[in-house]
Amino acid sequence: MKTELIGSKSGAGASCAPPLLELAGVTKSFATTVANDDISLSIAPGEIHAILGENGAGKSTLMKMIYGVLAPDSGRIRWQGEDVLMRNPAQARSLGIGMVFQHFSLFETLTVAENISLSTSQSAAKLSPRIAEIGNRFGLPVDPSAMVHSLSVGQRQRAEIIRCLLQQPKLIIMDEPTSVLPPSGIPPLFDTIRKLAEDGCAVLFISHKLEEIRALCHRATIMRAGKVVAAVDVATQTNRSLAELMIGREIPQPSRTPAKPGKRPALEIRALTHEPEDPFGTRLEGIDLVLHPGEIVGIAGVSGNGQKELAAILSGETSLSRAERDRVRINGESCGDLGPGQRRKLGLSFVPEERNGRGAVPEMTLVQNALLTAHPLGMVQKGLIARRDARAFTEHCISAMNVRCSGAAAEARSLSGGNLQKFIVGREIRLQPKILIASQPTWGVDIGAAAAIRQELIRLRDSGVAILVISDELEELFEVADRLQVLFRGRLSPSVDRADANSSLVGEYMTGGFLQQRIDSEAVAA
């Protein structure tokens, strides 16, 4: 796969043409943080330029300023040798800058053609043939008349790229474009990008994946904590040297011993089929899942394939009807119709994928956030809140997980994403669960905090807790999971043991390969 990725590299990056885009001293601060501090970089026409940095390094903020979504506090942006004041995205587009967002900027209730017509002056009907034509030329097939909510994440990305291309941009910004693709979707995307570069279009490629950057890009600007730490020629770098530049210290690797799972299942789902409450949600079909004490099962898959729905059914936020209560069991006890509070009493705890507004209340203090799920641990007496106990619990969480904050009275919104996540994980662990479900436990978390959280999960497993990790980062699952299952369009693949798991098999499952297998085996059985 690697040799396939490293295709032809044109020498555009080294050309002596005047830079297409130049940034000098660009700075942007938010309420408490300086997201971008004195950023400078330059890009030549036809160059594929990587912006490399870990979560929270300020990559997205920088791109939004180039695209006019956010305004810089100070500094200058030069476009084709002239200073510009980027007022809004419309102006950026009129200059020839296009952007493919990480969390797409498409409208779910409109068709692909309608979406695209919103950023051009043409009507949806007139655009449809052009969408098809561009789709063919760059290998981006998508149906113009399809409603966006019915599309897969990969198809949405194609629609968004086509929207960009219709405006014949000179520069395309792509924010983490591979994070929404299965492994097999990445080489075609890279082919598209290379074709674009050969046509003279510059590409700003944002990523934290070293392999991809080395395979695709000419040059890289590396950011750390809001600052540029280096600008390098990618050909001269190794994965290791890039990683050191990006993180600035040793990458921590979790230590693990083989799992010793118990015999009796801690959590089971049997033949579950569920229609989503959300009209744009994913229908779950024929889900079978067994989780034993002392093992970590990973649920892989491209996001949007039913992960949210599955997590909500496990946590009890979506409860089933009484007739279906046997579909979900905790330690053998049927609990499909129980709510989250009752399931927690049975020993389940849950780290949701959204920190702000679900796992924690941003406007409330950490003590109040501790109460959210930890209140049954003696923090309520005669209906009143035992504030001293709640505070002690909170302080334990803070110190045990090494949460950086101004104290137990700090509001959740004042913590960085990584620290808040550590606090939530710490809180759920201190409930001494028998089962822990963690959904995207390290989304948007810096590498140090992510490593700490993964290590904590493994430690918990060793103490006999059954753990389910739902994640769309394969690397993470390969690191922590003892077994893997893949969600694809609401169906769950057979379980793959850690020893047999490799990215080609799991990648095949991520595009539904297991469905064919199942049909084959059924045919054999018949």
Next chain:
Amino acid sequence: MDWLAFLLSGTVLAATPLLIAALGELIAEKSGVLNLSVEGMMALGAAIGFIVVAESGSHWLAILAGGLASAGLAAIFAFVVLVTLGNQVATGIAVGILGVGLAGLIGKPYESMTVPPMARVPLPLLSDIPIIGPGLFNQPLLVYLAPLLAAALWWMFKHSKVGLVIRAVGESPESAHAVGYDVVGIRFLAVVTGGLFAGIAGAFISVASTTLWSDGMIAGRGWIVVALVVFAMWRVERVVIGAYLFGAATIAELLVQSAGIAAPSQLLTSIPYIATIIAIALLSMDGKRIRLNAPVSLGRVYNGAQ
């Protein structure tokens, strides 16, 4: 006039302002802004409209003035909600109270006056049909214009770029901004247009259907309008149907009396309110359908100054 013709006429007269105001509210809500001040905007439109007729004698000037006054009130609402990021529910209630108060204040000297009703325009041929003719086709011009306005808006949301942009802003203001639209500006225009319509509707009530002004004369119609948009699941064609149904409910008093049923008048007056509650309850049962049809960002604060 035959009583059936009388009831038909009463229904369309009552339905027309509901329809116009509901279309205005629909535009605002499609852009993602829940404006609960309709009652106040209609009251102000009614007061201003009545005053203008009383002073100038021109009904069309009155309708225009009523519309503009309410558009001004809607602009205050829009400013608080879009620029100072106020909660839409609380702001709507506040502006509603202000509107009802202003109407009572400026209308005070005109209480117990009457004005000549707005001219009726019989439609050639159609108005000669027995019963239906005098009932439906011998009405003020606005009665005919309201459904045409609905048709125009239906086309706008379905086929035009403007409609597409409003829907996009209402679904995801963040995405609309990222694509390059001025979310605050578009929402501002949508809300002010909604105010214009509400004012026209209010003025129609005071100068065409009742021809008198009294404090509190809107009597909850503004809230029925808000309910109507939910009832219609944010679809223009269903707003039209709903407006005529509710129009019939608001004259239910006459309907029941003409059928010769004896009932306390207070119960009859309550019929539109009870009907609204029942309609809301029945239509809200299917939460999934509401989620599918309601503008996704409806009622949510969007910070346009980042």
Next chain:
Amino acid sequence: MRMPWIIDARTSNSRLVPIIAPLAAVIVTVVSGLVLMSFLGVEPGKALYQLFIAPLSTAFNVSEVLLKATPLLLIAQGLAIGFRAKIWNIGAEGQLILGAIGGSLLPIWFNDSQNVLMLPAMIVVGTCCGMAWAAIAAALRTRFNANEILVTLMLNSIALQLLYYLVAGPLRDPFGFNFPQSALFPDVAMLPTLFGGARVNAGLFVAIGLSLVAWFFVERSMVGYKLQVGGVAPHAARYAGFSEKRAVWLSLLIGGAAAGMAGVFEVAGPLGQLQRVVSPGYGFAAIIVAFLGGLNAIGILFAAFFMAVIYVGGDIAQASAGVPYAVNSVLQGILLITYIAARLFVDYRVRPRRAISTMAVS
């Protein structure tokens, strides 16, 4: 529109600004009151006196202010608990009317009673009626998902018609010359007044006492905490397993109970009988009081007092200068609008968008 300023969400609460917002709203309201009055031909000095000074100038007027503050305080405390949970009970006016009707039943039916349990029994019945009226909205919301704003509003109109019907028929004073009002209540059915010649009554102490209970409920109890989580972050409440239905029921029942009790206090206090008009819009004004007080039990104490001043000032201006009563609504509207606008500085940090002078526009 590109604003010349940048608005950021706050990452921690500011201590001072929450007090400045209502103060700013009060000042703007006072100024607009003066402007409004001068349009109506009252010179500013006189207007200031009539609207805002006269209500506090004599002992009687102060007692009138306290009298009007009582229902405002009571209702606003009840509503604020629901508003914190983002349950929008706009139906306090109707719940108050039902409370007044319920509270009137016993003294009308047992008009010559001497039983000292009369008043407590009236309060219980009236409060329950207010709760029952609010329960309709709660049931429709939890069972049919019907929007509580619209339902409670419609219930206001229906309650008013119900009152009109009852005072015109079943509860009308048979010896009252066909006036639409009930018989006068016996003495045992009346709230004791606090000092001679003034109408302010023991209801004030009940309202203040219940304000303290409300404070304790919100700040210290687990149920209050759960309601607040539901309001600030509904997904977090769901995640934690706090029942939304329970929050809807509790919020509406508490609001209905408070409004119902306020209704009893009106008929058993200043009115002394059931009439067509039992409230000059207290149910709506209390919404403003709740917000102006920052949905905080202590803040609401001050807000209710200020709103009562506007009420009494409006009465005085009406009596002495013939100013329409609608001035009241206008001032109430302005008060809430400016308060909401000023909240911007409480909830967000606003800073000027720095002009980037080094950048030329191409």
